[in-house]
Amino acid sequence: MSEQAELHLLKHRVAELEETVEIIDRGMSKKESRLRDEFAMASISGINPGKLYGDEGIQSIATQAYKLADAMMEARGK
Numbered sequence: 001m002s003e004q005a006e007l008h009l010l011k012h013r014v015a016e017l018e019e020t021v022e023i024i025d026r027g028m029s030k031k032e033s034r035l036r037d038e039f040a041m042a043s044i045s046g047i048n049p050g051k052l053y054g055d056e057g058i059q060s061i062a063t064q065a066y067k068l069a070d071a072m073m074e075a076r077g078k
Contacts (some may be wrong), residue, residue: 032073039069 001009025031043065049057 036066036069036073039072040065043068043072 003065019033023030026033028036040062044061047061047068048066
């Protein structure tokens, strides 16, 4: 395996571990985490990207989607 392929694989594994740590920190189950992801995906269609371009714009849209998903999770729990 090339060094670049190994690096890509390690980055993927780190991302998975970071997601697991975030789930643990939030006290969420995997099922709740998947629901949060589904809420975020659904909310993307309602986010107006405006004039956001490039990585910064994409990150901003993703951040907004998860903020909406977190609000939906919180409202669901009430």
